[in-house]
Every structure is written in structure tokens, then in C-alpha cells.
Amino acid sequence: MSTWTYSLKFSLRSLARELVRNVWGRTFVYPALVANERSPEALARYAQRRARKIGVALDADPTTLARLAPGSKLLAKADVRQHPERLVRPRGPGSWIRTTIKTSGTSGSPLTIVQSIGNLVREEGFVYRQLRWIGYRHGQRRAWIRGDIVCADHPRDGVYWCRDWVGNMLMMSSYHLSNDTIGRYIDALEAFDPVVIHAYPSSIAALAAWLNAAGRTYRGRALLGVMTSSETLEPAVRAAVEKAFGTRVYDWYGQAERVAAIGTCERGSYHVLTDYSGVALLDAQDGSGACELVGTTLNNAAMPLQHYRTGDTVLVHDAHGAARCACGRVFPTVKAIVGRQEKIVTLPDGRIIARLDRIFQGHDRHLVEGQVLYRGNAEFVLRVVVAEGFTDADAQALVDKFLLRVPGVQVRVERVAAIPRGPNGKFEFIAIADGAGAGGR
Numbered sequence: 497m498s499t500w501t502y503s504l505k506f507s508l509r510s511l512a513r514e515l516v517r518n519v520w521g522r523t524f525v526y527p528a529l530v531a532n533e534r535s536p537e538a539l540a541r542y543a544q545r546r547a548r549k550i551g552v553a554l555d556a557d558p559t560t561l562a563r564l565a566p567g568s569k570l571l572a573k574a575d576v577r578q579h580p581e582r583l584v585r586p587r588g589p590g591s592w593i594r595t596t597i598k599t600s601g602t603s604g605s606p607l608t609i610v611q612s613i614g615n616l617v618r619e620e621g622f623v624y625r626q627l628r629w630i631g632y633r634h635g636q637r638r639a640w641i642r643g644d645i646v647c648a649d650h651p652r653d654g655v656y657w658c659r660d661w662v663g664n665m666l667m668m669s670s671y672h673l674s675n676d677t678i679g680r681y682i683d684a685l686e687a688f689d690p691v692v693i694h695a696y697p698s699s700i701a702a703l704a705a706w707l708n709a710a711g712r713t714y715r716g717r718a719l720l721g722v723m724t725s726s727e728t729l730e731p732a733v734r735a736a737v738e739k740a741f742g743t744r745v746y747d748w749y750g751q752a753e754r755v756a757a758i759g760t761c762e763r764g765s766y767h768v769l770t771d772y773s774g775v776a777l778l779d780a781q782d783g784s785g786a787c788e789l790v791g792t793t794l795n796n797a798a799m800p801l802q803h804y805r806t807g808d809t810v811l812v813h814d815a816h817g818a819a820r821c822a823c824g825r826v827f828p829t830v831k832a833i834v835g836r837q838e839k840i841v842t843l844p845d846g847r848i849i850a851r852l853d854r855i856f857q858g859h860d861r862h863l864v865e866g867q868v869l870y871r872g873n874a875e876f877v878l879r880v881v882v883a884e885g886f887t888d889a890d891a892q893a894l895v896d897k898f899l900l901r902v903p904g905v906q907v908r909v910e911r912v913a914a915i916p917r918g919p920n921g922k923f924e925f926i927a928i929a930d931g932a933g934a935g936g937r
Contacts, residue, residue, distance in 0.1 A: 497648060499658050502658035506663075508662075514663075517619075520617045522621065524617075526628075528542065532826075536826045539827075547792075550793060552774065552802050555774060561768060561770075564777065564803075566779075570790060571804045571805065576607050576804075583801065584799050585797065590797045595610075596608050596609065596611070609753055610799040615797070622757060626723070626748055629746065630720050631721065632691055632720065637664050638665045638691060639692075639693045640667050641681075641700065645669075649904070656680070657684060671847070692721055693719065694724075697729045697730070703740070722743060723747075724748065744764065747833070753791070755791025756773050756775050756791035756806055757772040763821055765821040767827040776790045777812065786811055789810060790806065810830040811832045852925075855878070862883050864881040866880045866894075869928075869929060870929065870932055872929065875906045876907040878894050878895070878898065878910065879910050880909060881912060895907050
């Protein structure tokens with residue numbers, strides 16, 4: 497497939513999204529969200545109105561975060577996997593048109609979420625508000641360095657990106673980053689000169705490390721901010737990116753279940769968006785002092801999740817996460833997001849590999865959970881815990897999806913009875929075998 501063909505594909509996808517959801521989210525959802533930012537009364541009225549519309553209950557005033565008592569009745573990911581039909585509501589006003597989200601997340605356990613078209617529209621409104629906090633205006637240039645397939649496995653011209661003409665976006669591959677290619681990425685970014693760069697923390701960290709090692713800074717003039725998501729943004733990475741690119745990093749937290757969102761303001765604070773969902777805190781049991789996020793949807797009328805355990809933890813300022821930010825917004829804040837930490841693998845040819853969760857997406861029917869194990873020397877094993885009905889064809893499909901994103905490596909599927917857990921009850925989505933020498937973290 498040529499660069500032009502990839503560009504056409506993403507442009508048509510962007511056009512469809514623009515017509516179905518984006519324009520409506522910007523036009524009708526975003527203006528209402530702006531009114532919530534600096535008025536506790538407006539925020540409370542909005543959150544209660546959305547809760548009544550969806551048919552859920554809120555735990556606290558949206559300017560604070562409730563602390564849940566031990567033993568509270570909560571909804572776990574396993575409940576959604578095992579009995580999704582119990583959570584899907586009959587079609588009605590606001591939820592006639594539906595679609596699904598397939599996810600594996602950092603837990604490696606696939607599941608499918610049914611969502612209303614209104615949920616898609618509202619999601620766009622919230623993301624657009626975050627972009628406006630950065631200073632972005634619709635139609636300005638953006639760059640995208642995430643997990644999309646945007647070029648051939650081995651492009652002959654060394655172009656690892658394409659254009660989304662409708663979205664005015666430079667779509668760059670996160671799978672081809674290496675010491676040999678990063679210079680070309682930087683050149684392409686500087687030539688395109690985006691206002692915002694969207695990236696996985698691991699991807700933008702690689703670019704920043706290259707720039708800092710070369711003793712130079714990014715030369716684009718229009719850049720207002722780097723927006724990271726989908727992985728934990730560590731303080732050292734934030735500092736390295738801000739040094740190399742000369743701008744603030746705006747971190748965004750969300751999940752496919754759409755039960756919690758956290759956005760970063762221009763002061764660098766993490767704001768829990770309590771007009772997006774009802775959010776409460778559950779003390780972690782590992783003695784770390786962190787709290788797990790428990791969310792209640794305010795947007796999805798098709799499959800509203802109440803008191804859903806996200807599995808992700810945050811550090812709070814006090815018992816209610818009530819510290820106020822100098823930016824003047826009234827949303828409660830947290831110190832940091834702890835969850836979603838993943839290892840990064842550096843292959844022998846210099847490619848930097850991270851965020852491989854899409855490998856297991858769409859296999860929730862026969863796949864209980866999966867893990868990517870790196871053994872070194874460009875050899876991977878996909879460990880899977882499977883249910884009845886998982887076939888050799890399913891295994892081959894996993895291999896094919898992996899090689900689509902990480903070509904030129906050895907990969908096989910290994911069926912296991914269980915994947916070992918750590919002290920917190922979770923397992924590493926990307927594991928590195930002892931002695932692999934992969935440059936992982």
C-alpha cells in the first residue's frame with residue numbers, strides 16, 4: 497500500500513468521524529462543558545442532570561472525590577466480561593444507534609463495551625476541551641504518533657508517516673522508531689510544524705532522548721503542547737520532553753469503558769473531570785497510600801457502568817483530592833496517575849516497541865487474558881489463557897496482528913493455565929525474560 501493510499505484511508509476515516517460525531521461534539525457538547533470549568537454551581541447542576549438522564553447515582557459533590565468504604569458493592573472488569581447482557585439497557589431515546597469498543601487495556605483481558613452514538617459525540621466534546629486548554633483551535637495542524645498502521649512494513653522511501661488531509665494531521669508510525677529513523681521523524685515534524693503533537697509517552701520520549709543526546713531542541717515554531725495518553729507519563733519523561741520540545745506536556749487519562757477522565761491544564765495540574773463521570777476513590781491495599789479510581793458513567797445510555805473499578809490508581813492531595821489549582825478550574829485534582837506502567841522493548845535493530853495492547857483486541861469471546869513476553873534476540877511469546885472454542889486459527893490471527901505491528905521478528909503463541917500476578921494482583925502486560933538484554937524498563 498502506497499503512502500497516498502494510507503493518506504486516503506485516514507482522510508476518509510476522518511471525514512466519517514467528522515460527520516458522525518466530531519462536529520456535533522464541538523458544536524453542542526463543548527460549549528456546555530466550558531461553563532462547568534469555573535463555577536461549582538454550574539458543575540453540580542450539570543453533573544446531576546447527566547446522572548438523572550443516564551439513571552445513575554453520584555457519590556459526592558463534583559468538586560470533591562468521595563472515599564468509598566471497604567466492602568462497598570463495586571463492578572469489576574470480570575463482571576463485564578462474564579455477564580455483559582446484564583449491563584446493556586434496551587434501546588430507547590438517546591441510545592437507538594449503538595456501536596462497540598473492543599479493548600484489552602494494560603491488563604491483557606479483552607472485553608467489549610456497548611456504547612451509544614451519543615457517547616461518541618460527547619467523548620469528542622471532552623477531548624476538544626482538553627485541546628482548547630492547550631490552545632488548539634479546530635483545523636490547525638496536529639501530528640499523531642500512536643499505534644496506528646500508517647505505512648508499509650519496510651517503506652522503500654523511508655517515509656514512516658502519511659497525511660490525514662481532512663483532519664490536517666501528520667500520522668506517524670510508533671512501530672518504526674529507532675536510532676536510525678528518529679532523525680527523519682524530527683525533520684518531518686519540523687517541516688509540518690504542528691500546533692499539537694499527540695503521542696504515547698514512550699514514543700515522544702524516544703524523540704526527546706534523541707534530541708537531548710544530540711544537544712539540540714525541536715525547531716518547529718507553532719507547537720503549543722504535546723498531548724500524551726494511554727501510558728503512564730513518568731516525571732523524568734515529562735522533563736525530558738519539555739526540555740527537548742520547549743513546551744508543556746499535557747497528559748490525558750481515559751479508558752475504553754469511559755468511566756473516568758483526567759486532563760492536564762496549563763499549570764500542569766491533573767484535573768479529574770467530574771462532568772465526564774462520577775469518580776470515587778478506593779484505598780489501595782498494598783500500603784502505597786494510592787487510591788484506585790472507581791467510575792460511574794455520565795455519557796453512555798446504552799451500557800451505563802456504576803461504581804466500576806478501573807484498576808488504575810492515583811496519588812491524591814488529601815482524603816478527597818480537593819486541592820485547588822491556580823488555573824481557577826473547580827474540578828478536583830490529583831497529584832499523579834500511578835497505573836498503566838508498561839515496559840518498553842528495544843529490538844536488536846534499534847526499534848523501540850511499546851503499547852501492544854491492540855494485539856488482543858477483538859478476541860474477547862475465547863481469550864481470557866494475554867501477555868507479551870520478550871525473550872531477547874527479536875523473539876516474542878504471546879502467552880494466552882483461553883476459553884473453550886479457541887482454535888489454531890485464533891492463534892494464527894494473534895501472530896498475524898503482532899507481525900503487522902512488529903514485522904521481522906519471531907513470535908509464537910503459548911497457551912498457559914494462568915499468568916503469574918504481582919503483589920498488587922496484576923500482571924505485566926509486556927514482560928521481559930531474565931537476561932533478555934532488551935533495554936526495557
